[in-house]
Amino acid sequence: MVASRKDRLGRVARLLRENPHLRPGYERAKTVVRAFRRPAFYEVATRCNLFCEGCYYFSDDFAPPAHEVKDQSVWEEFFAAEARRGVTMAYFVGAEPALEQERLLAAAKCFPHGNIGTNGTVKLDPAIPYRIGVSVWGVDEEVDTSLRGANAFAKAIRNYAGDPRAIMLFTLTRTNLGDVRQLAEICADHDLPLTFNMYSPTQSYVRKLAERMGPDGRFFRISSEENNLRWDEGSLAAARRIMDEMLEDYPDTVVYSHAYNRWATQIGPLYDIDPQTGIARDCHSRMVEPMRYFKTDLRHAALEKCGTSDTICSECRMYSGGWSSKFEPRDEDVRDARSFAEWTGMVETLGRIFLLQRKPEQQIASNNVFEWVRVDEVADASLVLAK
Numbered sequence: 001m002v003a004s005r006k007d008r009l010g011r012v013a014r015l016l017r018e019n020p021h022l023r024p025g026y027e028r029a030k031t032v033v034r035a036f037r038r039p040a041f042y043e044v045a046t047r048c049n050l051f052c053e054g055c056y057y058f059s060d061d062f063a064p065p066a067h068e069v070k071d072q073s074v075w076e077e078f079f080a081a082e083a084r085r086g087v088t089m090a091y092f093v094g095a096e097p098a099l100e101q102e103r104l105l106a107a108a109k110c111f112p113h114g115n116i117g118t119n120g121t122v123k124l125d126p127a128i129p130y131r132i133g134v135s136v137w138g139v140d141e142e143v144d145t146s147l148r149g150a151n152a153f154a155k156a157i158r159n160y161a162g163d164p165r166a167i168m169l170f171t172l173t174r175t176n177l178g179d180v181r182q183l184a185e186i187c188a189d190h191d192l193p194l195t196f197n198m199y200s201p202t203q204s205y206v207r208k209l210a211e212r213m214g215p216d217g218r219f220f221r222i223s224s225e226e227n228n229l230r231w232d233e234g235s236l237a238a239a240r241r242i243m244d245e246m247l248e249d250y251p252d253t254v255v256y257s258h259a260y261n262r263w264a265t266q267i268g269p270l271y272d273i274d275p276q277t278g279i280a281r282d283c284h285s286r287m288v289e290p291m292r293y294f295k296t297d298l299r300h301a302a303l304e305k306c307g308t309s310d311t312i313c314s315e316c317r318m319y320s321g322g323w324s325s326k327f328e329p330r331d332e333d334v335r336d337a338r339s340f341a342e343w344t345g346m347v348e349t350l351g352r353i354f355l356l357q358r359k360p361e362q363q364i365a366s367n368n369v370f371e372w373v374r375v376d377e378v379a380d381a382s383l384v385l386a387k
């Protein structure tokens with residue numbers, strides 16, 4: 001039986017009482033969680049310059065909002081209102097946010113924390129003081145081009161080498177596991193931290209496989225029922241092994257966690273799936289208040305399941321849903337001192353992946369003043385993250 005939230009908190013209190021050495025990690029974890037207390041997603045662009053296989057955004061059901069707001073002053077007023085609503089963490093997604101940088105610059109004046117998901121082919125203005133997750137699908141030119149329709153990786157490295165805002169986000173698929181070690185080496189050489197995402201199929205991708213649809217020349221070019229990107233037992237085990245190895249071999253570059261890796265590569269669904277709707281009941285990426293999701297018409301898309309709505313919850317291993325589901329400890333995280341220490345470690349890692357602090361002169365009046373440093377450069381994250 002699943003314990004109630006109150007019971008879990010009781011177990012946390014007992015664990016801390018009996019194991020005082022766990023308290024510093026717990027305090028750091030709390031500080032990370034606090035930064036995410038009122039999150040919001042903003043689709044700032046409906047255009048993209050790549051064609052990633054099985055893209056979650058350009059699914060068959062995709063239609064851009066009928067009335068995309070183009071007026072910059074309206075975006076500025078909108079972000080100011082969102083800041084007044086108390087948004088602490090802004091996720092900027094797209095299609096490709098780097099194609100609409102004026103909107104990001106407007107947002108930069110409003111939110112203490114932000115995270116931009118980009119393909120890295122267009123450099124973001126240095127004045128945008130948010131964490132930049134640069135998605136990578138392959139290092140080898142042939143692999144990259146087959147998965148994304150272009151060699152995006154080489155451009156991303158040129159654009160972001162040494163940029164303290166950037167973290168490379170490698171989407172592992174069954175076809176690109178062979179690129180991981182080379183990627184870790186390149187990231188280490190270019191002063192870029194590296195973390196991992198796992199490919200998660202959309203409804204339209206799986207339907208095309210089942211219907212044995214031929215290549216469409218756009219977001220479904222290389223997959224077939226026999227040879228596709230869906231995980232199976234063997235490839236999950238291989239992915240787990242390679243991520244564990246990278247953590248050990250490149251500790252100064254790879255920002256990940258053994259405990260998270262174990263969870264994310266387990267066989268079967270990661271979440272409690274509602275049998276009626278197929279939706280993950282315990283995924284913290286769900287659009288449940290206070291989380292809101294806005295498209296480029298600036299209306300709250302209250303009916304969206306999450307930021308990647310066409311993705312199948314029972315096969316979802318997306319880093320966004322996965323990490324945000326670690327904000328609260330589950331039963332297995334409070335079982336004993338060891339599992340609790342692993343949970344606080346995961347939350348700290350989450351902070352290093354998603355958060356970046358502003359330079360003092362870029363600080364918003366109501367926020368704390370911290371140095372412009374890469375969180376993972378600081379031995380004691382509490383120096384950066386503590387209130």
Ligand code: SF4
Binds near residue numbers: 280306318
């Ligand atoms: S992020 Fe959560 S809600 Fe969205 S597809 Fe994945 S499991 Fe489902």
